[in-house]
Amino acid sequence: MIEFRFPSLGADMDSGRLVGWLIAPGDVVHRGDIVAEVETDKGLVEIETWADGRVTQLLVEPSDDQIPVGTPLAIFEALEDDTAEAAPPVPTPDGGTSPQPSLPPPSRMHVPPPPPPAPMTPPVRHLAHQLGVDPSSITPRSDGTITREDVARQAERLGSGSKVSPLARRTATDLGVDLAQVESSRPDGLITADDVRAAAGTTPTQPDPTTSTQAEADSDAGADNRMAAMRHAISRSMSRSKREIPHYYLSTRIDLDAALRWLDRENEQRPLAQRLLPAALLLRATALALREVPELNGHWIDDEFRPGEAVHLGVAISLREGGLVAPGILDAEKLGLDETMVALRDLVTRARTWRIRSSEMSAPTMTVTNLGDRGVETVFPVIIPPQVAMVGFGKIVEEPVAVEGMLGIRPVVQATLAGDHRVTDGHRGGTLLSSIDRLLQEPQKL
Amino acid sequence: MTTDEAKTIIFEVLGDIAPEVSPSEVDHALDLTEQLDLDSMDYLSWMLAINKATGIEIPQRDVSRFLTIDGAANYLVAHS
Numbered sequence: 001m002i003e004f005r006f007p008s009l010g011a012d013m014d015s016g017r018l019v020g021w022l023i024a025p026g027d028v029v030h031r032g033d034i035v036a037e038v039e040t041d042k043g044l045v046e047i048e049t050w051a052d053g054r055v056t057q058l059l060v061e062p063s064d065d066q067i068p069v070g071t072p073l074a075i076f077e078a079l080e081d082d083t084a085e086a087a088p089p090v091p092t093p094d095g096g097t098s099p100q101p102s103l104p105p106p107s108r109m110h111v112p113p114p115p116p117p118a119p120m121t122p123p124v125r126h127l128a129h130q131l132g133v134d135p136s137s138i139t140p141r142s143d144g145t146i147t148r149e150d151v152a153r154q155a156e157r158l159g160s161g162s163k164v165s166p167l168a169r170r171t172a173t174d175l176g177v178d179l180a181q182v183e184s185s186r187p188d189g190l191i192t193a194d195d196v197r198a199a200a201g202t203t204p205t206q207p208d209p210t211t212s213t214q215a216e217a218d219s220d221a222g223a224d225n226r227m228a229a230m231r232h233a234i235s236r237s238m239s240r241s242k243r244e245i246p247h248y249y250l251s252t253r254i255d256l257d258a259a260l261r262w263l264d265r266e267n268e269q270r271p272l273a274q275r276l277l278p279a280a281l282l283l284r285a286t287a288l289a290l291r292e293v294p295e296l297n298g299h300w301i302d303d304e305f306r307p308g309e310a311v312h313l314g315v316a317i318s319l320r321e322g323g324l325v326a327p328g329i330l331d332a333e334k335l336g337l338d339e340t341m342v343a344l345r346d347l348v349t350r351a352r353t354w355r356i357r358s359s360e361m362s363a364p365t366m367t368v369t370n371l372g373d374r375g376v377e378t379v380f381p382v383i384i385p386p387q388v389a390m391v392g393f394g395k396i397v398e399e400p401v402a403v404e405g406m407l408g409i410r411p412v413v414q415a416t417l418a419g420d421h422r423v424t425d426g427h428r429g430g431t432l433l434s435s436i437d438r439l440l441q442e443p444q445k446l
Numbered sequence: 447m448t449t450d451e452a453k454t455i456i457f458e459v460l461g462d463i464a465p466e467v468s469p470s471e472v473d474h475a476l477d478l479t480e481q482l483d484l485d486s487m488d489y490l491s492w493m494l495a496i497n498k499a500t501g502i503e504i505p506q507r508d509v510s511r512f513l514t515i516d517g518a519a520n521y522l523v524a525h526s
Contacts, residue, residue, distance in 0.1 A: 176498075267506040272497050275506065277486050320464065320483075348487050 002051045002076040008069045009040055009047075009361040010237075015066040016040040018073070024148050027055045029076065034357065036073070041233035044226070047358040053078055175200040175346060200342050226354070230323040238382050245300075245383050246421040250429050254437045255403075256396060257410040262443040279370050280341040282393050282413070282436075284446045286368055287311045287332040287340070289435035295424045296389035296417075296432055297365045305388060305423045310334075314364030314384065315344065317351040326384055327356045328364035337446045366390065381418040388420035389429070391436070447500075447526035452519040459495035463488050474515040502526065 006016065019037040029035055034046045053076025060073050067073075138146050138154050172179050175196065182199040184191045241247075259281050267275045290297045290311045298307040313332035318324045329335070329343045350356055364384070370393045371379045379392035394414040401410045415436060419429040439446065457469045464482050472481055479489055493504055493512055502525045504512065512518045 264506070270506070272490075272494055272504055275490065277490060279486065320466070345487065345491070349491070 001056075002053045002078060003072045004035070004049060004051065004074040004076055006038070006067050006069050006071045006073055007047055007050075007358050007362065009045055009358050013040055013069060013233075015068050016045075017064060017066055018060055018062045019044065020062050021058055023055050023058075023074070025055050025057060027148070028079065029053060029055060032359075038067075038358075039226075040361075041229035044354040045356055045358050045361055049076075051076060172196045175342070197339065197342055197346075227321060227323060230325075234323065237384060241382050241385050245385065245388075247383060247418050248421050248426055248429065249380055249416060249418055250426055250433060251378060251414060251416040252430075252433045252437065253399075253412050254415050254440055255401060255410055256413055256440065259440045259443040260396075260411050274338070276337065276341050277344075278396060279393075280337060280344055281440065281443060281446060282370060283313060283315065283329070283332065283344060283368055284335075284337050284340045285436045285439040286366075286391055287313050287329075287335075288439055288446070289432050290366060291333055292435050293428055293432045295428055296419065298388060299365065299386040300388050300420060300422060301386050308365030310365070312363035312365045314367030314387070315347060316367060316369035317348055319352060325351050325356060325361075326364060326367050326369075327351060327360035328367075330359065330363055368393070371395065378414040378416060380416060383418050383420055388423045389432075390418045391432070392416040392418070447523055449519050449523055452522040452526075453515065455499050455522070456496060456515060456518050459499055460492060462495060463492050472515060474519075477513050478515060478518075479513065496522070500526065 006018075009016070016038040017040075019039050021036050023029055023033075023035045029049050030052050031050055032048055035049045036047050038045055038047055055074060056077050057075040058073070059075065060067060060071065138150050172182070177196050177200050179191065179196075182191050182195050185195050185198070256278070260278065263276055263278060263281065270276075290313075294307050295305070297311055298305055300306075310331045311333040312328040312330050314326045314328045316324055316326045327347055329340065329347060332340065332343070335343060347356075347360070364387060366387055366389050367381075367384055368391045369379055369381050375395055377394040377397060379394055381390035381392040383390045392415070394416075396411050396413045398409050399412050400407055401412065402408075403410070415433055417429045417433055419426070453469075453474075460467065460482075464484065467482055472478070478484065482488075484492070489512075493509070496502070496512075496518070497504060500522060502522060504521075508521065511521045
């Protein structure tokens, strides 16, 4: 038996509100699947499971109550054998019953139910939306209802007919990838999210307009509350940072001539959907440089530094309505430049439609803020606890630069580092900025 | 495609990126990114959406034509 508990999405988070379940008893879930949506002071977050299992019981129903972090939310039973992997949800006698109170069974209704839409519980409707299935295209069951299985089956039909993991389907919707065009990299033919992302690199992508429409409606509804809660979260986190973290600051000017020339040449050969932004180069160089200076990559917890096992690179993303979030690109050091660009675009799109996942919120081991587009030339970052460093890039500007005794006009960027003096000193911090500089001089190797 | 048709598409997809903006608030001859505070990711997403809606590919060398609404509309009319 596996207890699925309300996860912490950051050091400063102690509770949240369960908005809805995306699973029902009988469903098989796998590590990384999105199982519920919660509202926190960081906004609406999709929480993922870190265990494989079959859902046996949902312990908490969606409500307006604040639930403390660590509260058991659901019970899974361990899968008996691996052949169950990637199998579609198994119907149970009560399959499709929702954790939320639903309409009474039609048989007990004296008046025939109104013509379609067929009754769907909110989580089922959400699932349909998530999978891009039009509910009116589904034939209701004999009792007039539409269940999760019906939606999943319809989604399967609409897909290529191959097996597709739920996360892959979601990623495909996010990235605007046609699943029929995706090839599996696995022997069993299962299409995974990685396959979808790989396909996104070669397929024109665009955020699904229906998703943003729904997100707009969502954000209209709770926008004011959300903004107030987010401001509060930023205030708590930044106050703690300034109170507890002895910051030191370093800054260096990086010549981007080679990087941007290379980028221009690359982009000239590429269709729009595969073009790279300078931000992707800066993030990629930072992720690689962090491998060389691991003391800047990790968390300060219980009066000691805990190095990150991987580089989960946080990206500060400002929202149009104000405020910002800093979710992470997971395992950023393992992503190539194109993959970094795809990940960045995906993350920005989802952050701006309030669809960040729990692992992305809690994971970052170091964060980059890039006010470079149209903002200021130099940014002095405030470290996000429990991280121990933050890198800032300002606006790319043209400046007179002396190179090999000659004066030239070159594009440059001011790179800054805020470091936590409890963990590192300026010398090590300087190494990171030098590494980023060095890596950006050979963009073709990024 | 007429200029009006092009502008209809341009504003339709812009609505997904900057939903609070109404066409009448935008000066069609001025830099869009500055007026609407679009960053480079917004700008790329906007061009991608135009590309998807019209099928017109925008080579890198022509990206600067899309800095204004008028420039973008003229480009779409010329390439439709």
